[in-house]
Amino acid sequence: MTNESGFSLSVNGRSRSVVDALPGESLLFVLRERLGLAGSKNACEEGECGSCTVRLDDETVCSCLVLAEAAAGRQVMTIEGLGSEGDLSDVQQAFLDAGAVQCGFCTPGLLMAIDALLENDPDPDDLTVREAISGNLCRCTGYGRILDAVDRAAEARQAEATP
Amino acid sequence: MTVVETGAETDDGTSVGPRIGENAPRPDGVPKVTGDFAFSSDLHHDRMLWGATLRSPHAAARIGGIDTSPALAMNGVHAVLTHADVPGSPTYGLEHRDQPVLAGDVVRYEGEPVAVVAADHPDTARRALAAIHVDWQPTEPLVDPALAETADPIHPDGNVIRRIHLRHGDQAAAQRDDLVSVEGTYEVGMQDQAFLGPESGMAVPDEDGGVDLYVATQWLHVDRDQVAACLDLPHEKVRLTLAGVGGAFGAREDLSLHVHLCLLALRSGRPVKMSYGREESFHGHVHRHPARMWYRHHATTDGDLVRVEAHLLLDGGAYASSSGAVIANATCFAAGPYMVPSVEIEGVVVRTDNPPCGAMRGFGAVQTCFAHEAQMDRLAAALDMDPVALRLRNALEPGDRLATGQVITGTLPVAEVIRACADHPSAAVGSDEPMARPGGAGRTADAEHVVRGEAVAVGFKNLMFSEGFDDSSAARCVLHHGVATITCACAEVGQGFVTLARQIAGEVLGVNEIVLAPVETTSIGSAGSTSASRQTWMSGGAVQLACETVRRELLAGLATTHGLPIDDLVMVDGRVRSLSGDLDLSLAELTAEPVEADVVHRHAPTSTLDADGQGDAHVSFAVSAHRAIVDVDPDLGLVKVVELTTAQDVGRVLHPLQALGQLEGGAAQGVGLAVMEEVQVANGRIRNASFTDYLIPTALDMPPLEVAALIEQPEPGAPFGAKGIGEPPSISSTAAVAAAVRDATGLDLPRVPVRPSDICLVANPESGEAA
Numbered sequence: 001m002t003n004e005s006g007f008s009l010s011v012n013g014r015s016r017s018v019v020d021a022l023p024g025e026s027l028l029f030v031l032r033e034r035l036g037l038a039g040s041k042n043a044c045e046e047g048e049c050g051s052c053t054v055r056l057d058d059e060t061v062c063s064c065l066v067l068a069e070a071a072a073g074r075q076v077m078t079i080e081g082l083g084s085e086g087d088l089s090d091v092q093q094a095f096l097d098a099g100a101v102q103c104g105f106c107t108p109g110l111l112m113a114i115d116a117l118l119e120n121d122p123d124p125d126d127l128t129v130r131e132a133i134s135g136n137l138c139r140c141t142g143y144g145r146i147l148d149a150v151d152r153a154a155e156a157r158q159a160e161a162t163p
Numbered sequence: 164m165t166v167v168e169t170g171a172e173t174d175d176g177t178s179v180g181p182r183i184g185e186n187a188p189r190p191d192g193v194p195k196v197t198g199d200f201a202f203s204s205d206l207h208h209d210r211m212l213w214g215a216t217l218r219s220p221h222a223a224a225r226i227g228g229i230d231t232s233p234a235l236a237m238n239g240v241h242a243v244l245t246h247a248d249v250p251g252s253p254t255y256g257l258e259h260r261d262q263p264v265l266a267g268d269v270v271r272y273e274g275e276p277v278a279v280v281a282a283d284h285p286d287t288a289r290r291a292l293a294a295i296h297v298d299w300q301p302t303e304p305l306v307d308p309a310l311a312e313t314a315d316p317i318h319p320d321g322n323v324i325r326r327i328h329l330r331h332g333d334q335a336a337a338q339r340d341d342l343v344s345v346e347g348t349y350e351v352g353m354q355d356q357a358f359l360g361p362e363s364g365m366a367v368p369d370e371d372g373g374v375d376l377y378v379a380t381q382w383l384h385v386d387r388d389q390v391a392a393c394l395d396l397p398h399e400k401v402r403l404t405l406a407g408v409g410g411a412f413g414a415r416e417d418l419s420l421h422v423h424l425c426l427l428a429l430r431s432g433r434p435v436k437m438s439y440g441r442e443e444s445f446h447g448h449v450h451r452h453p454a455r456m457w458y459r460h461h462a463t464t465d466g467d468l469v470r471v472e473a474h475l476l477l478d479g480g481a482y483a484s485s486s487g488a489v490i491a492n493a494t495c496f497a498a499g500p501y502m503v504p505s506v507e508i509e510g511v512v513v514r515t516d517n518p519p520c521g522a523m524r525g526f527g528a529v530q531t532c533f534a535h536e537a538q539m540d541r542l543a544a545a546l547d548m549d550p551v552a553l554r555l556r557n558a559l560e561p562g563d564r565l566a567t568g569q570v571i572t573g574t575l576p577v578a579e580v581i582r583a584c585a586d587h588p589s590a591a592v593g594s595d596e597p598m599a600r601p602g603g604a605g606r607t608a609d610a611e612h613v614v615r616g617e618a619v620a621v622g623f624k625n626l627m628f629s630e631g632f633d634d635s636s637a638a639r640c641v642l643h644h645g646v647a648t649i650t651c652a653c654a655e656v657g658q659g660f661v662t663l664a665r666q667i668a669g670e671v672l673g674v675n676e677i678v679l680a681p682v683e684t685t686s687i688g689s690a691g692s693t694s695a696s697r698q699t700w701m702s703g704g705a706v707q708l709a710c711e712t713v714r715r716e717l718l719a720g721l722a723t724t725h726g727l728p729i730d731d732l733v734m735v736d737g738r739v740r741s742l743s744g745d746l747d748l749s750l751a752e753l754t755a756e757p758v759e760a761d762v763v764h765r766h767a768p769t770s771t772l773d774a775d776g777q778g779d780a781h782v783s784f785a786v787s788a789h790r791a792i793v794d795v796d797p798d799l800g801l802v803k804v805v806e807l808t809t810a811q812d813v814g815r816v817l818h819p820l821q822a823l824g825q826l827e828g829g830a831a832q833g834v835g836l837a838v839m840e841e842v843q844v845a846n847g848r849i850r851n852a853s854f855t856d857y858l859i860p861t862a863l864d865m866p867p868l869e870v871a872a873l874i875e876q877p878e879p880g881a882p883f884g885a886k887g888i889g890e891p892p893s894i895s896s897t898a899a900v901a902a903a904v905r906d907a908t909g910l911d912l913p914r915v916p917v918r919p920s921d922i923c924l925v926a927n928p929e930s931g932e933a934a
Contacts, residue, residue, distance in 0.1 A: 038202075039198020042361070048854035080197070095192075099820030099821060102657035103408060103656060104195030105202060108198045127598050134862050137861065139357055139412070140359075141831075143862040145820065
């Protein structure tokens with residue numbers, strides 16, 4: 001029982017058509033297995049770990065909890081859309097500079113969550129940052145370098161904003 | 164320690180390659196932040212099928228029969244396999260080949276694989292699993308490890324996996340009436356490694372009848388050997404390539420889906436991909452052994468340890484895995500990093516129908532550290548002594564003997580790490596923020612009741628494999644056109660070996676361009692396991708040796724040609740120069756023809772343990788200390804770890820940021836075991852196989868980690884003097900947090916994780932039924 005007529009998704013500014021998907025497929029599954037965008041990760045498939053975090057319009061969501069077809073008509077942004085072509089975003093660069101990447105499995109989800117945080121709150125205090133990323137589990141880093149990366153990215157973004 | 168940012172321009176405008184001691188960039192860093200890095204679960208092949216595994220719903224059962232025909236008849240199903248389809252060895256295992264690839268007539272734990280399918284879609288595969296009929300005949304599971312020794316054997320190999328009876332020194336040493344003695348029984352719950360990247364991989368059948376397996380693992384070659392035996396194929400027809408690894412922490416030492424994938428690919432003739440979900444992952448790998456530990460310490464009234472006695476019982480679960488090595492570590496290090504003249508430890512690891520247990524960061528030393536540190540605090544209280552002073556008084560030093568009789572010949576700065584930690588000023592302050600209270604916003608019953616506690620703990624363990632194991636790593640260095648290509652089968656699991664390998668090559672050869680060849684089994688020999696804090700020493704040492712061999716060969720030739728002493732030649736920034744300044748040659752031109760070296764690096768040999776648990780069984784040791792400051796809400800039993808401070812024996816820091824990452828990450832897993840994490844098993848069945856119910860620390864749970872000191876005492880025999888640093892942070896952190904909760908509450912708390920009920924129902928006996 002596949003959706004033969006298919007539907008289309010707007011992902012990272014591009015319209016992508018999805019055909020032959022089963023009706024129950026999640027946005028995460030469709031991104032990874034049908035659209036070749038494997039940057040969003042699957043580590044729990046129940047919205048606990050944040051590894052699959054994407055933006056749906058202005059909302060930060062776990063793509064494992066969103067039915068793919070329900071994302072039709074909305075703007076989906078994934079990790080693949082975070083930097084501009086060939087250039088890392090400030091948060092991506094900060095992760096490298098701070099040593100926030102170890103195994104890297106949680107990294108895409110965290111980058112999406114932090115990017116959204118800094119867009120809404122350019123200068124968050126420590127507890128705000130911890131709260132904002134508490135839905136993103138990391139098992140390697142103990143979060144220390146990630147918190148440092150958030151500080152670096154916030155500084156970079158403010159420096160950018162202040163000519 | 165000078166930190167140089169690599170990639171920066173030097174004064175003369177040339178770029179600098181990675182060097183030892185710098186924060187060199189991770190070569191996999193950019194793809195990991197852009198989402199381009201291919202983890203094992205990201206593999207894709209246009210013709211691929213999806214594999215899935217049917218697992219036992221029972222902890223113990225006989226299998227009357229398996230009918231796979233309804234599944235095979237389904238549209239889109241390409242293969243359904245059972246034990247009858249395993250062509251080679253029906254069992255596998257790291258130490259003992261005792262675990263079935265697919266269970267045949269009996270299952271011994273909940274989640275044991277029974278059948279596997281390959282289908283065109285994950286949903287089809289799941290429906291196919293549901294269509295397989297198994298005639299389950301459940302039996303009474305053996306779930307109490309204390310009964311395992313006397314119960315009927317649940318496996319042909321028996322219920323005792325290993326027993327070690329360690330006796331050291333005068334066994335009558337405590338038979339005096341002027342000693343202070345303290346006794347306690349301690350428990351550690353079952354911890355899960357909870358790596359983020361689930362078990363996954365892809366097998367691709369080859370026209371030659373062989374198979375290529377792309378998989379996340381900690382040790383490709385030992386996997387290859389086991390898989391080949393089960394497939395009844397020669398090694399050269401089973402080729403393993405490391406796929407991107409999403410964390411490991413011990414959970415990828417054993418096989419999981421490896422043989423299943425290969426069987427399905429060979430049967431269906433199609434590439435097959437498999438990726439466990441989180442619930443399946445909890446059943447799909449081994450866990451940290453739960454432990455029950457009885458201890459008795461005897462000391463003089465001045466605080467000198469005289470004798471330590473202990474009985475350790477570890478639950479190995481259904482299959483042996485690495486239980487034998489885990490109980491050896493638990494036993495050898497049971498007394499802690501202290502000078503104890505008389506020791507008797509009986510360590511036993513048994514088989515039950517509980518989930519199989521094996522390797523996890525700290526490997527046996529975590530459990531005993533929790534117990535011996537609780538005992539040291541208890542002894543300090545009995546002696547009316549400061550607990551830090553008691554530890555310093557008894558701290559092991561180089562030249563001392565361990566409980567195994569082995570003399571410590573390398574470095575072991577026990578007193579230094581304790582002192583650094585205890586003396587470090589605390590930055591912890593009280594916070595009025597509700598979010599910072601135990602339990603987070605709005606959950607603390609009464610902020611006025613919150614109490615603070617503080618404690619220090621210290622722990623140690625061995626580095627690398629012990630007990631006479633022939634431990635080695637192979638590496639190749641090819642220097643061609645000035646570019647160094649390094650081949651080594653060391654599994655990068657997130658720890659950053661890929662960075663270190665480039666730093667080592669850059670340091671030895673003075674080159675700036677270093678390429679790491681793909682990690683697989685056909686091009687190079689075994690690197691051994693990415694475990695036991697061993698890869699910096701073993702594979703780092705192999706890369707160093709390979710590069711030094713190339714360097715020597717190149718410089719020896721030049722020295723002869725130019726009539727210069729070899730010691731006058733240096734390799735720096737892609738050039739070979741003489742110290743006199745007469746010679747300045749381009750390395751790219753000198754290596755128009757490749758110069759290469761293949762090496763196998765071994766550490767100093769070790770011996771087995773004798774009947775009394777005595778012997779020079781270990782190569783080297785590392786020690787760490789933690790100080791924990793906690794806030795506790797005694798009304799609700801909630802704990803907030805406010806601050807952690809650590810000092811660690813590292814030999815030498817090779818990469819400051821990666822070192823810090825290991826210290827922080829390891830401490831987080833220690834905090835988890837102290838106050839949050841436990842695989843809850845009831846009558847053999849896991850009750851919390853999800854991240855909803857098995858809680859690992861979030862950014863809100865983790866306190867800042869203060870590094871009081873990295874003690875850099877270069878270790879003889881180690882590359883650049885560097886010790887492995889991955890495990891110690893997980894050893895003393897749990898003990899320190901638990902002790903700080905004791906300090907805050909005045910409770911005994913002989914078990915981790917400390918649960919809310921352990922605090923509030925005991926602290927307020929009038930408010931509940933339990934006391």
